[in-house]
Amino acid sequence: MAIPQRLQFTSFSSRIIAWLVLLLLLVLGMVFYSVNRSTYENTREVIDDNLAIGLDVFKRLIEVREENFQATYSAMARDFAFVTAYNTSDYDTMLSVSQNLLGRTENADILMVVDYDYLMVADTQRLYPPESDFPWPYLLEDAEEDENYRASTFILIEGIAYHVVAVPILTPLVDGWIIVGQRLDTSYVTSLKDIISSDVSIIQVSDQGNGQSVATTLAPAQSGELDSEFNMYFAGENPTGMLDLAGEDFVSLSSPLVARPELNLIALIQQSLPEALAPYRALEQRMIVLFALGLCLSAMLAMFLGRSVSRPVLSLARRVGKIEQGDYSVASPSRRSDEIGRLETSVDNMAAGLAEKEKVRDLLGKVVSREIAEELMSGEVKLGGETRQATILFSDIRDFTSLCEGRAPEQILEMLNHYLSEVSTAIEENKGVVDKYIGDAVMALFGAPVSGQDDTNNALNAALAMKSRVDSMNAVNLDNDLPLMKTGIGLHSGEVVAGNLGSANRMNYTVIGDAVNLASRLEALTKQYGADILVSEDTRNQGSGFVYRETDMVRVKGKTKPVRIYELMGKTGQVSQQLQADIDTFETALAHYREQQWDSAFFLLEKLAEDNPDALLYKLFLDRIAAYRKVSPGTDWDGVFTFESK
């Protein structure tokens, strides 16, 4: 019984836990999600702003460099010595001059001198020999369009990007250009990255839209993927996008540097999203830890809460279970003042109440029999009764008073109680109810207050049981030098009135009626006939499975109707052959007796008496026959013996 109950309560506890945990998970989950989302969006915004600023810085740097070069080299181009040297057309000198000029300028990496026919004059890299075609005529074409004959652009030399500026050489006509440039290589983009803290890449875009990084601050693993990830998506209307490089997401902003058929260069400013989110990740982890902790604590709290309810409830259930089974022991008083405490107190009170009732019932059961106690407690207790069919048993101890002689009262009481216990047990075992004790006499009921199918048989069995118990008791008493008790039992079955007899304040549950009186008379007769158990004809007829000896037909005082009486010998099959033979013989003798065939009767009876010298029955009848022989009972004699006194 305990286990299912326990499971139920555990699930109550766990229900609380489950609901709380669920709720918390929901709330925490929402918090987490919204923090996550807003951080991500915020970070994106910040990155986007950073990239835009970075791009502006980049563009500004290019601009500044341009202005710088133009200013510096315009001055240099006007240097008379330079112009003079230019006019000599001595290439070696020009190269030397160029190299010198280059050396004087910081941040300049190449210098070329080109004439008005777009032919190379000097090249500090010595890649393009004098009088070769200037590889980037469009620069000079742009310069010619400019009012100051200046221009700038980006070029690619051997895979390296250069930002170049052209300034005119005047002799005094525009007669050529100095082209000076800065390398946009890894160190350039790296120094830019140092300023703007974003990754910078310069990408050459082919005609098909494929990208090839020319200079980049990205790690090799990432830049390798950059080329393949890149597409024309960046070259046009969408400057911002996300590139996945080596598993890392890079927010990228692109801006064209130069978009000519000859060369298409794009600057890409990027920031790693995971890197930007890294500080948030730390926060995330802390949040997770805190949330997990909070969840655990809450779960524990919920468990504790659940237990604090389910434990006392469980123990109460156990207590009630005990009460159900009759254990009314009082637990220690409740220490709680809350609802559970009130329940505990109520259960305690209930237990006390039940215990009291039980005590009363017990007591009542002891005073009257249990069944009577139930009967009394079940209905309204008032005077009056009901008519029922019942078998009444009377018994007492023969010559009890002489037994008591010379013995101490305590001893008598002890003997008596022992005897009464035995006899009562025999009665109760056979579903009888002890109605009352009258000194050493016992009155028992079979069929009241509750009637059953086998009331009469029960009574008969009870009588035999009583006899057997007393016999055993006597055997023990014999050994212990205690008096032997002889009982006589009378049984009759008939209509009785069962109910409360007495006054309103003091009443007895009992049965009354003629049947009761007859049973009592029968018991009294046992001594005379020397029988242990005498039953009436009605009882004999209602019972079955027993052996009887018809003893006599009597008319008791106060009644006119004669009654046949029988001696109960035992259960069928338990009577010895000899005894059965005796019974049959006596039956025959009795028949003769009733026919007034004194001789025949006498003959049989004499034989029986001889064989059973202790039997009173035979002697009784022999005496009667002797008396009748003297004084005939008359021709209309019914064979009934009338008792003048009780």
Next chain:
Amino acid sequence: MDKEFIDNVVMVVAGSYVNFPNSDDIQHHVYSFSDTKSFELPLYSGDEAEPVLFDVPGIAVVGCNIHDWMLGYIYVGESHLMAKSDDQGMAVISDLPAGDYTFQVWHERARRRDQFSTFEVTIPASGTATVELSMDLGRDRRIRRAPTGSGSSYH
């Protein structure tokens, strides 16, 4: 004058001298790297500069080293048979006998390919032959005058 070559195209016959008087109150450094005549008049003021002999026919482009927008042309002709066009664009060569002639046209801004392009003309016996020419001119190959501050002298 005023940091410009006034009458910036000067026509002389080979063997003539050309003067470069400086009317500004600052000095100029006049030079030319032309094949026709390379010369240099280092910083001078007023009439300090020596006249320069132009003995080789051709064009000499003259500039000022300080004021790099200053531009002048000396057209050194082989003979006196040359004329400079006026405001209306008319150039007249007189004293030519009748006959067939080939003449060249030069303009400072003419495209290189058009420069010294030749034209045929026949001067009739009776006098004038008029040839109408039009030329596509290229850009001015000089840079614009540098913007000045509030004044060109110290106070």
